[in-house]
Amino acid sequence: MRRCYFDHVATNPLDARVFDAMLPYFKEEFGNPLSMYELGSKAKEAIENARGQVASLTNSKASEIIFTASGAESNNFALRGIALARQNEGKHVIVSRMEHHSILNSARFLEKMGFVVTYLPVDKHGVVDPDTVKKAITKETTLISVTHASSEVGTIEPIKEIADIAREKKIIFHTDAVATTGNIPINIKELGVDLLSMAAHQFYGPKGAGALYVREGLRIVPLIYGGIQENGRRAGTENVPAIVGMGRAAELAGSEMNSRMEHVGRLRDKLLNIKASVENVHLTGHPDNRLPGHASFCVEFIEGEAMLLLLAAKGVYAASGSACSSKALKASPVLLSMGLPSSLAQGSIVFTLGKDNSDEDIEYLLAEFPQVIKRLREISPYGKGWGIEGEGGQCIVQK
Amino acid sequence: MYSAKVMDHFSNPRNVGDMPDADGVGTEGNPTCGDVMQIFIKVKDGRIVDIKFKTFGCGAAIAVSSMITEMAKGKTLDEALTISKESVANELEGLPPQKMHCSNLGADALKKAIEDYKSKNK
Numbered sequence: 001m002r003r004c005y006f007d008h009v010a011t012n013p014l015d016a017r018v019f020d021a022m023l024p025y026f027k028e029e030f031g032n033p034l035s036m037y038e039l040g041s042k043a044k045e046a047i048e049n050a051r052g053q054v055a056s057l058t059n060s061k062a063s064e065i066i067f068t069a070s071g072a073e074s075n076n077f078a079l080r081g082i083a084l085a086r087q088n089e090g091k092h093v094i095v096s097r098m099e100h101h102s103i104l105n106s107a108r109f110l111e112k113m114g115f116v117v118t119y120l121p122v123d124k125h126g127v128v129d130p131d132t133v134k135k136a137i138t139k140e141t142t143l144i145s146v147t148h149a150s151s152e153v154g155t156i157e158p159i160k161e162i163a164d165i166a167r168e169k170k171i172i173f174h175t176d177a178v179a180t181t182g183n184i185p186i187n188i189k190e191l192g193v194d195l196l197s198m199a200a201h202q203f204y205g206p207k208g209a210g211a212l213y214v215r216e217g218l219r220i221v222p223l224i225y226g227g228i229q230e231n232g233r234r235a236g237t238e239n240v241p242a243i244v245g246m247g248r249a250a251e252l253a254g255s256e257m258n259s260r261m262e263h264v265g266r267l268r269d270k271l272l273n274i275k276a277s278v279e280n281v282h283l284t285g286h287p288d289n290r291l292p293g294h295a296s297f298c299v300e301f302i303e304g305e306a307m308l309l310l311l312a313a314k315g316v317y318a319a320s321g322s323a324c325s326s327k328a329l330k331a332s333p334v335l336l337s338m339g340l341p342s343s344l345a346q347g348s349i350v351f352t353l354g355k356d357n358s359d360e361d362i363e364y365l366l367a368e369f370p371q372v373i374k375r376l377r378e379i380s381p382y383g384k385g386w387g388i389e390g391e392g393g394q395c396i397v398q399k
Numbered sequence: 400m401y402s403a404k405v406m407d408h409f410s411n412p413r414n415v416g417d418m419p420d421a422d423g424v425g426t427e428g429n430p431t432c433g434d435v436m437q438i439f440i441k442v443k444d445g446r447i448v449d450i451k452f453k454t455f456g457c458g459a460a461i462a463v464s465s466m467i468t469e470m471a472k473g474k475t476l477d478e479a480l481t482i483s484k485e486s487v488a489n490e491l492e493g494l495p496p497q498k499m500h501c502s503n504l505g506a507d508a509l510k511k512a513i514e515d516y517k518s519k520n521k
Contacts, residue, residue: 303433305457309409323433324457324502331433343430346455379415379461381437381453386430 001315004361008202008293008352009151009179010319014245015204021248022206025241033238034227043240050247054211057250058196059187066212066230067243071178071199072102073223074212075145077234078174078195079106081220082143083115086172090140096120096128097337098150098157103176104333107145116140125286126155126338133162141171148177148186148196152321152334152350153285154294156180163192172218178202178210182253183291184261194218200242204355205249209242256355264293264353270362271295271351278370284335284348293353298340299373301382304348310372316365321348343386402492405462412461414468416451423519425511427504434460434501436508438468442516446475452508459494459502466491467505476513482506 005013025046031039033047048062055062068074083093095107097119107117118136120128128146137144144166149156159175166173174195177186181196182203188196195218200209214220214233226235253260272295275281280300299307304320311318319325321332323346331345351365377383401409418439428435434456441449450472452464467487471479484503488494494503 301455303456303460306409306461309406309458313410322457324460324498341431346430346433379412379453380455381426381435382430382455 002361002364003315004317004357004364006316006318006351006353006357006361006365008354009350010352011201011207012204012354013356014201014206015249015252017252018205018245018249022241022245025244029240031240033240034229043238046240046244047238050243050250053247053251053254054198057182057186057254058198058213059189060213061216064213064216066214066234067238067246068210068212068234069208069239069242070210071176071197071202072100072210074178074197074199074210075100075102075176076106077212077220077223078197079103079110079143079145080223082172082174082195082218083110084221085219086142087115090138090142091115092118092138092140092142094118094120094133094136094141094144096146096157097122098126098128098147098153098155098334099145100147100151100176100178103145103147120146122337124339126150126153126284126334127286127289128157128162130158130161130165134165137165137169137171141169143172143174145174145176148175148180149184149291150285150334151179151352152332153296153338154179154290154352155286156184156289156291159191159193166194167192179291182250182257183293185257188213195220200246200249203249203253206242206245208239209246211246260355261292263355264357267353267357267359267362268293268295270359271353271365274366274369277366278373281373282344284338284340291352294350295353296348296350298335298344299347299349300344301347301380301386302373302376303346306376307347307349307372310375311369314368314372316368319350319352321350322346400495401458401462402494404466404490404492405459405494408462408465408491409458412452412465414451414465414472415453417453418449418451421451421512423512423514423516425508425513425515427508427511428456430455432501433457434504436460436464436504438464438505438508438512440471440509440512440516442476442520445477447471447473447479452505457498457502459498460504462491463487463494463503463505464508467509471509476516479509480513482509 031043033044181198196213304322305325323331335345421439454464
């Protein structure tokens with residue numbers, strides 16, 4: 001059976017060239033980068049080389065890159081680290097409703113610590129209006145965090161405009177660029193952000209490797225205390241193979257950026273033809289200003305988890321923001337914040353393409369997906385519209 | 400995450416469809432929560448002689464609907480009323496804990512269909 005992996009926002013396969021670069025650092029070059037002898041200095045050298053590769057992908061300085069263990073850690077580090085470092089200047093933080101759980105739950109932690117958090121609304125395409133950022137700012141605001149692009153709907157946010165507003169008001173600005181780094185060009189100096197989160201497994205690097213860009217001279221409170229690794233800002237013996245892998249993956253992403261973007265963009269446009277063959281399918285997110293390999297839909301009258309199961313049985317792997325497919329049994333807050341009715345949000349399905357997908361993969365999906373929809377619609381009590389006699393009442397699971 | 404029995408009933412659901420001349424119809428759930436089940440019954444001499452369902456929902460919800468139609472078919476109304484959420488889940492060789500309540504609406508929908516039949520045939 002054909003296997004079509006269309007869930008690149010979940011994770012990417014490791015590039016074989018990245019794997020090769022990592023291999024020696026598991027066995028032969030196993031040293032601790034802090035050790036004085038050659039084994040240590042070789043590991044140290046490998047880490048610094050990787051730091052340069054990540055800096056060069058993002059147009060930043062190597063000294064501004066702090067390695068972490070994940071995108072989630074980078075996001076936690078940025079929010080907590082800056083809010084705490086500046087708490088004498090104010091205790092107000094602004095985030096958007098498009099954020100990943102690692103931002104939202106860090107914001108909730110700050111609320112418990114006595115901070116006030118503003119959650120910015122978005123429009124129907126999931127775009128944060130820079131004017132709403134301006135209006136949300138108070139004298140107490142010390143930090144703003146808005147994602148570069150939502151992995152759920154692919155919309156790219158106006159980061160440069162928001163960064164300009166933040167800089168003018170002397171507020172620190174962080175962006176979660178986990179979904180974008182390595183997939184679209186990132187020029188930190190041009191974007192004008194103070195902090196930026198990234199994760200290696202989103203660009204064919206290993207899991208367990210992330211980084212936080214912290215602008216030179218910016219004070220940040222560590223998340224992990226201990227030794228002097230990462231200039232004392234992130235303690236713990238470095239995961240040398242993972243960091244080496246992240247560096248090599250960054251190097252490859254930089255040199256192959258244009259061809260990868262062209263490839264996944266073309267396949268994505270082909271995938272969008274699904275809307276022509278099936279009725280009542282709606283694209284979610286921004287129609288143009290979105291990640292090149294990202295196609296997200298809401299399919300009316302059926303539910304996302306059931307689609308995922310039938311697709312998986314055909315060897316097609318995708319994602320959904322429906323309540324039933326989430327562990328929390330709640331529809332995606334991102335879709336709801338864009339004003340989608342929750343019944344429609346139940347029909348969420350997200351295809352994210354990668355460099356190894358082929359035209360044949362898309363053709364297979366275009367042949368199989370309408371059948372999955374048809375089959376589930378035959379089972380569904382809805383069809384011509386929403387609403388049937390007798391429905392309603394309280395949700396059984398509510399939180 | 401699902402048992403083989405759940406996957407079987409989800410992939411090949413039994414008794415799917417409408418029943419324009421149903422003697423009783425029961426609907427349970429709300430699309431904003433995720434799952435809606437509709438059960439149609441045909442009753443003869445106090446016995447469920449035919450049963451169909453339509454369901455909007457996840458794999459578990461569809462499997463539950465399919466299973467309950469198999470369990471209820473041929474039973475007297477009193478016997479059918481004894482079918483519980485737990486007995487449906489047991490016949491399906493278990494449901495994931497988080498799906499036990501939200502997607503396990505079959506027993507309630509069946510009960511409503513029987514009540515609907517009874518109220519029309521007083």
